[in-house]
Amino acid sequence: MMKEKTCFVIMGYGIRTDFSSGRVLDLDKTYENIIKPAVTEMGIICKRADEIRHSGNIDIPMYKYILTSDIVIADLSTYNPNAFYELGVRHALRPYTTIAISEKELIPPFDVSHTLIYQYEHLGKDIGYSEVIRFKKELQKTINKILENPQVDSPVYTFLKDLKFPELKFLDQQNVNDEGIQHTLSKIIENANHAMNQSNFIEAKALFRSALTIDNKNSYLRQRLALTTYKSKYPDHKSALLEALETLRPLNIEETHDVETLGLAGAIYKRLWEETKESIYLDKSIMFYQKGFVIQNDYYNGINLSYMLNERGYQSSGNDAIADFVLAKRVRMQVIKICQKLLDSDLENRNDKYWILATLEEAFFGLGELEKYKTIKKRAEEVANGNWQKETTENQIKRLEMLLTKSPLISD
Incomplete structure (x- = not known):
């Protein structure tokens, strides 16, 4: 029986800010509306990091996917440093079948300027229907082309022509998946968002906290945890607001240019003002909303x-x-x-x-x-x-x- 082909997608997830322009993009719309449908319609298994079942360190299965996947699609939108780094890892490990994409306003840094980057139009909160149809077709055409006739697309193997790419030994014994030990990160986030939509903010808060233990450097998860914390009003409204503020602190709220973080800080201080009528909270709310408005x-x-x-x-x-x-x-x-x-x-x-x-x-x-x-x-x-x-x-x-x-x- 022929082994199913796999595609691993390198990209951020959730709502991300492009710090070069201040634009806010919902990258889940790119994945859910374009990339995943385009790949799965071709009979190829499609995985993003938040969909990997694993226990322990997520880096281990992620790097295995980067090495062993038949195709890797890297979305570089919002200048995500993790995406650039992981694309570099793929280029070092495999000479071909890597596709780089981005939303059209990205200006690639010099080191990837010689890499072909397929571009699509992102509206920020969503992607237009006609653009979804157009780019899906372009992506499928590109996948067919590189599978039928693989050409070197890695600059590493282009310039170091005698380089041999590595193979992972004992892959069957070191299974990439660990089915049944943990939910995927994407499933936890899905359940958390569902709880939010049902106004069950205490459950949503617990789920986002669980997600953050898996990916503790993810700003989107921290933002969602802060949001559900203050929405929960538990154990009381003021305590929940102060806890939400502390949840945001690692995102460096006083210095950040991330408009989602600024908007959340503004909202928390707004509610602290309404709750306490302390003028310091009123002034802080105005400061954060104003900074977000100037940037975005x-x-x-x-x-x-x-x-x-x-x-x-x-x-x-x-x-x-x-x-x-x-x-x-x-x-x-x-x-x-x-x-x-x-x-x-x-x-x-x-x-x-x-x-x-x-x-x-x-x-x-x-x-x-x-x-x-x-x-x-x-x-x-x-x-x-x-x-x-x-x-x-x-x-x-x-x-x-x-x-x-x-x-x-x-x-x-």
């Missing part, structure tokens, strides 16, 4: 920054209040431009379309453009996945309405 120019950090500026303006008086309300107004105007640009692009294929519309809804309300607010609100309600989304938006707008009663710009 995104609607999430922008709409929350404008809201928190109104919170501070409400607590202040005189010129300080005027300054915060003016800045909040300007940020909202910028947020509207960001959201309208997204509305004019590929909105229907985005998984965050409700939040784009809800952000626009809140921004129009905050600027007093009530007819536009009502129109967008109706659109947002039509695409909401559940009452909790609408309730979240309505609660913030209700609070905003109260804050605006003290606006020194009311005559505007």
Whole structure:
């Protein structure tokens, strides 16, 4: 019986930030919508590191897959240093059947500039349907080509022509998989996300903590653990928020340029302000949201920054209040431009379309453009996945309405 071919995929998972541009990409969309379907439709087993069953150190089975897989696909998007390193390991171990890909805005570093990199378009939160179809076909065509006629694609074997690539002895005895000892990391994450969707944040927190013990340097898992920790409100709301803050500390929140981390820190301090009314938390929340907005120019950090500026303006008086309300107004105007640009692009294929519309809804309300607010609100309600989304938006707008009663710009 012919052995099934395998493909190992080198890439990050979850939501990652490209620090060169500040863009945030959901790499799971690339894997789940393009890479894995393209490979499995060809009858090839497809594995990513988070899908490997293992006990102990994940590096051991990962390196075995890098060496022994018939094909390796390396997605270099977001300049992920682990992906570049693992691509280098593959190039050192195997002369051919390695495919490098990336989203189209990546500018490759000099050392991989001579490597052919197939590019696709990523929208950030999602990938458009037509692009999924196009790149799947291109990937399948490339896989067929390199399997039928393998050519040296490793720069190591290109320049060191007499180099012989290694083979792993006793592979059968040193099985790559360890079925039945542990769930795969991807399964733990899947269960954790399911628990989150069911608002079972205590269970989700336990699962993300378990995932982090497997991959303890993964920023995405730490971010999700922080999120579920403060959402759990256990043992009480303030304690959960402070624990979530400590969970984020290893990501160097005071210095980071990761907009997901900045947005989470802003959200935690926002809730600490609401819980305690201590001004230090209010100022910290504004600082983190503002930094995220400057880096990313995104609607999430922008709409929350404008809201928190109104919170501070409400607590202040005189010129300080005027300054915060003016800045909040300007940020909202910028947020509207960001959201309208997204509305004019590929909105229907985005998984965050409700939040784009809800952000626009809140921004129009905050600027007093009530007819536009009502129109967008109706659109947002039509695409909401559940009452909790609408309730979240309505609660913030209700609070905003109260804050605006003290606006020194009311005559505007």
